[in-house]
Amino acid sequence: MAVRYLPLAFYKAYADLRAEAARTYISFLWWMLDPILHMLVFYVVFAVLLQRRTEDYTVFLLVGLVTWKWFQGAIMHASGAIGSAQGLMRQVYLPKMVFPLSIVITDTAKFGFAFAMLLVFLWLYGLPLSITYWALPVLLVIELLLVSACALLVGAIVPFLPDLRFVIDNFLTLMFFVSGVFFGIDQVPEHLRKFLYLNPMAVIIDNMRRVLMHGEWPQWSSVTAVGLMSLAIGALGLYVLRRYDRIYPRLMLH
């Protein structure tokens, strides 16, 4: 039943992207320019001002940032997905997973642009194309799985507890700092590392760097663990969404 609505999630994402592009003068160029500017800000702060010039620090930072921003953007947007579709869902029946999923699709499309920019930068920077690039699709699919799963769960729960948005905002900030975006987890004291690697985004970012920077193969066991964890989170999200499918349209009437 739910699969029937996937084309709708895609078309809605396409429509939202077109609408967003139409709102600015240089339209979809922003999807390339925005990540570049974002990366530039962090580059200026960490590489120029704070002089953190360990070897390849810029590349290290950018890989982390692009990978992280996909996750953060999708989760933040998904938390408001059902709330902003209230008007729609009071006029027509739709399975509620459509809304967080179409958010994931738009954010994934934008990530596609940012990731392409990143690959171009890596190439300009002079990093060789290594054989381990073949592992990249797997890593991307695992991150897509994680992003979708978290988006579904957050999207399912926030409408019941709107106050959670503040908690999620701050939790994401905490996660940003402990995911090793601008420091390597190997710089943390030994006894803390294993705790930091419980964070799936830390695992993803670490493995992205292995592949893109060092030409190493991912650590398949931890990547698989992230995949399984995502499936569990996603299943829980879908369960909540289906369980309360006909409750969501009446929530905001309080």
Add this chain to the structure above:
Amino acid sequence: MTLSHVGVRFAQRKGLFGREHCWALRDVCFDLHQGETLGVIGRNGAGKSTLLQVLAGIIGADRGELRSRARSVSMLSLQLGFIPYLSGRDNAILSGMLFGRSRRDMLGRIDQIIDFSGLRDSVDHPIKTYSAGMRARLGFAVAFEVDPDVLLIDEVLGVGDTEFRAKSAAAMRERCRSDKTIVLVSHSDTTITELCDRAVWIEAGETRMEGSPKEVVDAYQSARPGKLSPGVR
């Protein structure tokens, strides 16, 4: 479709943790037969809109039972999901898909939609450039073309400027008289008696009467002493 003793309650938040429930529908029973047009009449706040949401499967009943064999039931929602920055064509397809139609299906119907709306020249412009009347035309053309098994109509029959209002209302009346299954909510006695095969009177969330349109409307009218003229909207 059969409704037996359907009730829907809404929770009202009181203070930080307190809740208070109020029943928007208490006890609604009626049958909807295939091919008929059923009129629903009742005062403001009687629960008519909530009833349509239950019929459309948007919200579930908290008590009672709704049995349905229809594959698709939807409200005549005009301009459903329209996005101002998107072209009329894309909006029509998006809107149709929100109603449960496939993209291919909508692409096949787009020409009819454009013809009906009379917007051939501006269909590829973003609808934020449309006048309110043009948006109403497109919205009606899409909703009309979607054509579910059971169509739920809340008051509006025709929209737009005088000319299009006549055209759209005529198309709607045509459909009511055909053997489509339709639930029509209206304040207007004439609409109910003219278009419906049967009627139901809802009062304070309960079915007060079910019968022929004439009987129900008469009973409804005589239960409202001191009423001015029949409200035609």
